[in-house]
Amino acid sequence: MASPSAESLDPGDLFSDDEARESEIESEEDDLVEEALASLPIAKESAVARPRSMNRTGKSAGTIRSKKHCGESTAAPRIASQSRVDFFPGECLTVSAGKLFCEACHVALGKKASIVKRHIGSTKHQTGKEQRRKAKAHQHLLSKSWTSYQERHDKQIAVGTGLSDAVPQATSLRRTEVVERFLMAGVPLAKIDSLRSLLEVNNPKLTSSSHMSSYIPFLLDKERAATKEEVSRASRVVAIFDGSTHQGEALAVVVRFTDQDLSIHQRLVRLHVLAKSVTAPELARELTSTLCSTLQLP
DSSP states (O other): OOOOOGGGSOHHHHHHHHHHHHHHHHHHHHHHHHHHHHHSOOOOOOSOOOOOOBOTTSSBHHHHHHHHHHHHHHSOOOOOHHHHHHHSTTSOEEEETTEEEETTTTEEEOSOHHHHHHHHTSHHHHHHHHHHHHHHHHHHHHHHHHHHHHHHSTTTOOGGGTOSTTSOHHHHHHHHHHHHHHHHHTOOGGGHHHHHHHHTTTSOOOOOHHHHGGGHHHHHHHHHHHHHHHHHTOSEEEEEEEEEOTTSEEEEEEEEEEOTTOOEEEEEEEEEEESSOOOHHHHHHHHHIIIIIISOOO
């Protein structure tokens, strides 16, 4: 049988046969893939996945919120520290070395408005403000008492005692405050020599403990004036006295009184060390001198 000549073959038939073979191969590959997937286990999906809404830019809203939050927490606000001091007057804020500083709490603050508002609303800040107010009032009272004491004892004050005008008033007030705190705490004034270098940091210079004791008469005069003012406003006053006969007579006179709120107060107004026990007339004189002359009670 004679083979057909090349001229009798149609080129279209050749291309159709190739396409058929390619489709058969692709079908076989798909069947193999389906068989392989059917033989493998299916992984379990997580239950924490949630649908995300897309905004106009094509990014999820959660991604944008997290980036915005990170930017706000790390970027420093572009605002001057002095503007925060002006915006919150009366809150003991100041600028130190270009940073916002709280003088009541002795801490540096951030310049964000939320941080400053949270700090000034805290209990620690309110307590610090109250302590600072009391300290300023005490300084004013001490300065006023010091001026009055100098006017009344001008002729008796010697230049060498450190209580004269030769010593600046700020230095004298600082030394007086140190002596007052030591006496209130029951610490001997001799300890000032050991703590002098610490007490002089950012403060006026002190002197030796023997020299600092010259401020005790002023403090005694101030305490007497304060006690006299308290007793003069009292509605009820009771005097209590007692003595100790061990190695002489230590006579103590205490007054107990109530204020306008009926709160009871007690003050030691006299402690006199005598050589021997006092007699009745001597005791009467001590009480009269203390109550009528010192306290000026009617």
